[in-house]
Amino acid sequence: MNEVLKSFLINFSLKDGLSPDRESIKRQLSNMNGMYSDQKAYEQLIKEDPLIYEFYDCGILEKESSIAFGTSITYPGKVGNEYFMTKGHFHNIMDTAEVYYCLSGCGYMMMETMRGNWETQKMTTGTAVYVPGNYAHRSINTSDLEPLVTFFAFRGDAGHDYGKIESKGFRKLIVEKDGQPEIIDNPKWEN
Amino acid sequence: MNEVLKSFLINFSLKDGLSPDRESIKRQLSNMNGMYSDQKAYEQLIKEDPLIYEFYDCGILEKESSIAFGTSITYPGKVGNEYFMTKGHFHNIMDTAEVYYCLSGCGYMMMETMRGNWETQKMTTGTAVYVPGNYAHRSINTSDLEPLVTFFAFRGDAGHDYGKIESKGFRKLIVEKDGQPEIIDNPKWEN
Numbered sequence: 001m002n003e004v005l006k007s008f009l010i011n012f013s014l015k016d017g018l019s020p021d022r023e024s025i026k027r028q029l030s031n032m033n034g035m036y037s038d039q040k041a042y043e044q045l046i047k048e049d050p051l052i053y054e055f056y057d058c059g060i061l062e063k064e065s066s067i068a069f070g071t072s073i074t075y076p077g078k079v080g081n082e083y084f085m086t087k088g089h090f091h092n093i094m095d096t097a098e099v100y101y102c103l104s105g106c107g108y109m110m111m112e113t114m115r116g117n118w119e120t121q122k123m124t125t126g127t128a129v130y131v132p133g134n135y136a137h138r139s140i141n142t143s144d145l146e147p148l149v150t151f152f153a154f155r156g157d158a159g160h161d162y163g164k165i166e167s168k169g170f171r172k173l174i175v176e177k178d179g180q181p182e183i184i185d186n187p188k189w190e191n
Numbered sequence: 192m193n194e195v196l197k198s199f200l201i202n203f204s205l206k207d208g209l210s211p212d213r214e215s216i217k218r219q220l221s222n223m224n225g226m227y228s229d230q231k232a233y234e235q236l237i238k239e240d241p242l243i244y245e246f247y248d249c250g251i252l253e254k255e256s257s258i259a260f261g262t263s264i265t266y267p268g269k270v271g272n273e274y275f276m277t278k279g280h281f282h283n284i285m286d287t288a289e290v291y292y293c294l295s296g297c298g299y300m301m302m303e304t305m306r307g308n309w310e311t312q313k314m315t316t317g318t319a320v321y322v323p324g325n326y327a328h329r330s331i332n333t334s335d336l337e338p339l340v341t342f343f344a345f346r347g348d349a350g351h352d353y354g355k356i357e358s359k360g361f362r363k364l365i366v367e368k369d370g371q372p373e374i375i376d377n378p379k380w381e382n
């Protein structure tokens with residue numbers, strides 16, 4: 001195969017992260033059943049089934065020499081007292097890293113390894129967060145008003161593994177307490 | 192070696208691309224002797240030796256699983272009628288790609304392969320440009336007033352090869368003609 005690769009461009013608004021050039025992948029609350037700790041609050045909110053986040057897959061060739069990129073937009077809101085967040089994922093090629101550059105809004109990057117190391121980084125406009133390999137990672141929007149918008153980049157063949165994190169979730173949650181974000185243990189992990 | 196990798200964050204202003212957390216690498220005109228086509232104009236301007244561009248090397252481990260990232264800021268100006276630009280480089284691992292996301296300003300990404308394929312992409316605020324592997328690439332600021340600011344990401348072990356492009360330069364130049372950018376042949380390539 002004599003593959004001719006061409007450059008290309010995609011526009012992403014710096015204001016809201018949305019692209020006029022591509023269709024985003026959308027995750028509504030109904031796509032996240034069991035992922036929030038307050039199931040009653042989930043069942044209340046599911047009637048509205050709000051859009052929790054959306055992101056772009058730019059269709060980059062899945063090769064170790066390529067770079068996948070796009071924007072991710074997590075909307076403001078809570079399920080009970082737990083902030084809207086992305087599902088979170090490991091990479092299929094576990095040791096591959098990812099970079100997120102926060103374009104607007106604020107929140108946290110939550111990270112944990114299979115062995116139970118966990119870390120958070122606070123994101124505000126202009127913050128670049130380096131997620132090392134072997135860490136599952138999830139974006140959490142702690143603003144009441146603004147979407148959390150990031151530009152991300154990772155190795156083209158890294159792949160997404162949602163399964164490992166889907167059943168029990170992350171070891172830590174970020175919830176609102178007295179109007180402030182607080183990191184707490186995930187009760188499902190105590191069972 | 193049992194390497195424990197930690198996440199970290201670095202701030203880059205969305206306004207001017209500068210980081211309060213790291214020292215940038217600066218390229219003044221005197222670092223680019225022979226790279227602009229109008230040597231007389233170069234010698235005139237070298238008295239001032241203006242800052243042409245600066246960028247960040249965040250010191251990421253040079254591994255195929257890591258992602259190097261940072262911002263690049265190319266200032267407005269011209270040497271004769273040729274716009275301020277970066278030196279441009281291939282990657283040492285030739286087939287590795289790079290992504291540039293334009294945070295402010297406008298200009299062009301100029302790209303060419305060893306075999307002579309060349310491409311340009313116009314960058315404006317919010318444009319993400321995918322530079323495929325095997326293309327040398329250079330940022331060119333075509334604004335009279337504003338810096339061209341990009342956030343870039345590439346594979347951690349890709350490496351920079353400036354040598355191949357340093358002697359003859361790129362096959363194409365971007366110059367101002369009647370107040371507009373124009374792509375012309377590089378006269379050095381005609382010799």
